[in-house]
Amino acid sequence: MKIRRALATAVAAAVTAPAVLLSVTPAFADTQPGAQSQTQTQNKQGKPTIKELEKAAAEAQKAYDEAVKARDEAQVTVRKALDELTKDSHPLVAAAKAAEQAAKEAAAAKTTADQAVTDAKAAIAELPETATEEQKTAAATALSEAEATAATAAATKTAADTEAAGAVKAQDDARVAAARAAGAADKALDDALAAKVAADAALAKAKKEAEEEGQDCEPELNLTADVTGLPSTLVAGTTTDFSVRVTNGSKRHMDEIIAYAGVHATDKTGLKDTGKFFRLQWSTKASPKWQNINKHNYIDAVGALKPGARADVKLRLTVDKAAPAGNGVAFIAADFYNEDGSCGGAPGLDMYEFDVKAAGSKPGKPEDAKPAETTKPSTGDTGHKPQGSTSGTPVKTGTDGSLAATGSSSATTSIALAGGAAVLLGAAAVFVVRRRKAGSDA
Template sequence: MKIRRVLATAVALAVTTPAALLSVSPAYADAKPAAQTQEKQSKPSIEELEEAAAEAQKAYDKAVEAEAAGRVELDKTFADLSEVDGTHPLALASAAANKAAKDAAAAKTAADQAVTDAQAALDALPEDATEEQKAAAATALSEAQATAATAATTKTAADTAAAEAGKKLTDARIAATRAYGMLQKAVEDALAVKAAADAALAKAIKEAEEGEEGEEGGDCEPELDLTSKVTGLPDKLVAGTSTDFSLRVTNGSDRHMDEVLAFVSVHATDKSGLKDTGKFFRLQWSTKSAPKWQNADADDYIDGVGALKPGAHADVKLRLTLDKATPAGNGVAFFAADFFNEDGSCGGAPDLDMYEFDVKAAGSKPGKTEDVKPSATPRPGNTGTTPQGSASGTPATTGSLAATGSSSATTSIALAGGAAVLLGAAAVFVARRRKTGSDA
C-alpha cells in the first residue's frame, strides 16, 4: 500500500483555467480572457470536469477560428506590403525611395562622366591654345566636379532613405508574421488545455466506475500537525550551479506514523512565463537511512523518511542542480508530507507549502540572496504569483503595425494563466487517495 499525492496540474488547469482563452483584436475575434475562481476543494467533481472540458473545447474552437481569420489577415497584409503593387503607405514609400535612389545613381553616373569628359577636353587643348580657351576648359572641369560632388551626396542620401524605407517594410512584414505565429501558438496551447481537461475527466470517470465496482479504498484524513519546513533554499538560483538545502518533516501529532513520505516538486519557466524550463532542473535527495544521493522519482515522493514517533522529526537533504542552458526566469517548489499506517489509516498535510525563486542565466552574479520564504498556498484560479514585466498577471504579446502606419493588422494575444509557472504549475490541486494492496 502506498499513498500517492498527485500534483495534478492537468486537473488544476482543467478546472481553474479551462481557458488558455485568447484575447485577440477585433481584426481576428471578439473574445475576452475569462477569470475564474472556485472554492478550494479536495477533489473536482465529474460535473465540474465536464464543464471544464466543455469550456476547453470552446476555447480551442475559438483559437482555431482566430487562427483562420489571422491567416486571411496575414495574406491581406502581405499583399498590401508588396513592393510591386502594394497599396500600404510603407510599400508606396519604399517604392518611391527605391526610384529616387535609382535616379540619383543615374545622375551620379552622368556627372562622373561629365567630369571625365571635361578633364579630357582640358588635356586635349593644343599647346597654342589661348588663355581664354584654357580658362574656359578649366571652368568647365570645375563645374563638372562640383556637380559630381553634389550628385554623390544626393545618391548617398537616397540610398540611406531607400534602406530605411526597406527596413520599415521588412519590420512590418515580420510584425505581421509574429502576430500570426502567436495565433498558431495559441491553438497549440488551447489544444493542450483541451487534452488535459479531457484526460482529467476520463480519469475521474474511470475512478468513479472502479469505485462502483467495489474497489476498496478511501480518502486519507488531513493531518495539520505533520509539517515540512525548508531551510537553505536561496531566493535566487543561477544556471550551471547546484544548491544544497534541507527539508525537515516533523510529526507534531500524538500518533505514531509507521511510514512517512516527503513530497517535493519543482517547476520553472522562462521570463515570459510561457515556456516550461523544468527539463533543465535535476532534484536529488538523501536521508540518514538512505545517505546515497538519489534522483527524485517521477511522482516526486521521497520514501527515505521512515517512521516517526509523536514529536519526532527527520531531515531530508536536497540538491537542486540547474543545467548551464537553463534560461533566466521564475521557479517554484512545493513541499508536503504524507503518512500511512499498517492499520490502513493514512493522511497528511492538507496543503502544499510553496516557495518561489528567481532563476538567473549562467554566469550571472546572484547578488545578495536570502532564504526563500514560503508563499501562500495557491488556490484554484489564483496562482499567487505575478509574471515579470506584468502588473496584471496576464502576460501579453503584441504584434503591431500601428507604429509603421497601419492598425488593421494589429494583433494582441494574451494567454490566460501563463504566469510564473507554466499552465497552472502554481495552481495546485492535492488529490490524494488510499488504495489497499495497490501501488497506483
C-alpha cells in the first residue's frame, strides 16, 4: 500500500489557491526565450533533479520578490515625478508656462501690427484729392513700415507658438516616460510571476512523480508522537514551550525519524484563517538552537530509534499579539526511513485542539490540550500505544475517508466552517508518507 501524508498546510492552501496557479504546467517554459535549446539540453542530459528544480524555484521566487520591489519603487518614483510635473518650480513646467506666455504676447503684438496695417491702408484711402505729394509719400511710408512690423510680428508669433508647443510636448513626454517606466516594471513583474509559477509547477510535478515512483511505505501505529505541555488556551502576544516525545514502540530498528508538526487556526467565526499569526519553532538535543519549522512542517533532526527507544523534540509556539480570538489545532505525527528502503508511519495526524484569546486576556489555569481521536487501522500489535487521554468530542473518519459527525469541539467546528474541513480530512483520513527517490536529494 502506498502511503502519503497530506500536510495540513498544503491542504489549507489548496482550499484557497487561485485556479490559474494550480493549472499552470512546466510547458510555460517553452514560451520563454531560449527555452527550446534549454529543453533540448535537458532531454540529452536527462531530467533535472528535484534539488535542481528547488534551486530554480528559489531563484524564480527571488526574481519575483525583486520584481515586486522594483515595481513598488517604480510606482513611488512615478507618483513623485507626476506630482513634480504639476508644480511651477519644475523646469519643464516653468519652460512651458514661459513659452506659452511668450506666444500669447507675440499673438497680441501681431494683432496690434495687423491693425496698424489696416489703419495705414485706411489713411491712404481717406487722403483727399488735394493731398500733397509729401502727404501721399508719408502715408505710403507709414503703410510700408506697418506691413514690415506686421511681418516681423507674424514671424515672432510663429516662432513663439513652435517654442510653446515644444515645451508643452516636453512636459507631456516626461509624463509619458514616467508612465512607461511604471508599465515596464509591471510587465517585468508579470513575467517574473509567470516564471515563478512555471518553476513551482515543474517542482511540484517532479515531486509528485518521485512520490509515485518511490518506495512504498507501510502503516506503523507503534511509532508515536505524543504532545505534553501544550495548554488548551493560548493568549495572543505570548510564547508557549511544549514538547513532543517520539517513541519507537515497535520491535524494529528505525534508522531515521522525521517528525511532523503544524498549526492551523481560525478566528471565532471560523471563516478566516489566522495561521499567519502563528510561528512554530523546534529544538532537539542534537540541534539545541531554536529553528523555524520549514515550509513542509518536517523536523529531520530526531535521528535513529532502537526498539523501545524514544526522543524528545522541544517546540515553541509564538502567537502574534495581533492574532484575533479563535480556535486552533496542532497537528503532530512521525515517520521513519530505513537504509534498506523501508519506511512508514502512522496513517493520520494526531490533532491537539486549543482556544486562542485576544492579547491582554487572562488565560486562567488551562489544562493541557487534548488530542482529538482519529480512527486508525488495527495492527493487532500489543506494543506501545499513544499516551494521553482523548477528548470527549473525537473527530473520526468514516469508511469512505470522510469526516464522521460523532461530535466536535469548538476548534473543530470553526476549522470546518472556514473550509478547514479539507485540512482535517487530509490530516485524519488520508495516509501519506514522504518517500525518498534515489537521486532526488543529489
